[in-house]
Amino acid sequence: MSEPPAISQPLLPPVSEPPAVGQPLPPAVAEAVRAIYAAADREVAEAGPRCEASGRCCRFTEWGHVLFLSHLELAVLLDGAPAYTKPVGPDGCPFQVQRLCTAREQRPLGCRVYFCDPAYQERAGEITEKYLGQLKELAHAHDLGWQYAPLHVWLNAYEPPPAPAATPAATPAPPPAPQAASASTPQAEQMPPLPTEAPPLAQRPAESAGVVSSRRPLPVVGP
Numbered sequence: 001m002s003e004p005p006a007i008s009q010p011l012l013p014p015v016s017e018p019p020a021v022g023q024p025l026p027p028a029v030a031e032a033v034r035a036i037y038a039a040a041d042r043e044v045a046e047a048g049p050r051c052e053a054s055g056r057c058c059r060f061t062e063w064g065h066v067l068f069l070s071h072l073e074l075a076v077l078l079d080g081a082p083a084y085t086k087p088v089g090p091d092g093c094p095f096q097v098q099r100l101c102t103a104r105e106q107r108p109l110g111c112r113v114y115f116c117d118p119a120y121q122e123r124a125g126e127i128t129e130k131y132l133g134q135l136k137e138l139a140h141a142h143d144l145g146w147q148y149a150p151l152h153v154w155l156n157a158y159e160p161p162p163a164p165a166a167t168p169a170a171t172p173a174p175p176p177a178p179q180a181a182s183a184s185t186p187q188a189e190q191m192p193p194l195p196t197e198a199p200p201l202a203q204r205p206a207e208s209a210g211v212v213s214s215r216r217p218l219p220v221v222g223p
Helices: 027-047 070-079 109-113 118-141 151-157
Strands: 069-070 149-150
Touching: 027 070, 027 118, 027 151, 069 109, 069 118, 069 151, 109 118, 109 149, 118 151, 149 151
Parallel strands: none
Antiparallel strands: 069 149
């Protein structure tokens, strides 16, 4: 019995160290990943696989498969996926809640292409290879390396960045202490004391025709 032919691997140029697990991608790279997803989604829609909405595709052990994804796909996934609890096991996806995907917009290529319709399996393989190749080309074009691993391996290795420390509230400055008056410090102008005795009244001549004026004489302030 002859040995199966070996699968050739494309030669790739040397690249720098891949980014840290889950590190955000440059905006242009993240946008290119989403464009690859959109193109793959269109081809899947044209193929028209049947979906029973059973959620079994996200329960990996039950359905007998493993979800692999690249570090580019992981970065896009974690950019909008909800929080999850560690450790993550290989049995299923932590983002499936009540048979629904809570990270649908960010889901990786494998989730987009995979359907359990038996008549679609060959076409699914073709679409996967085509767009997985485009992801590899994108990674190497931006010197980002290439890493490919199961979902639970990635999620267990990912350490979210620490939350920024809260800035303490500024303490109000105490009011300035009162200063003692000195010869050099100008003092507020003081009001002169009020006289304790009324000034003498002015003497006025008697009114003509014996009529006494009802007006009181005006006080005169003199020396």
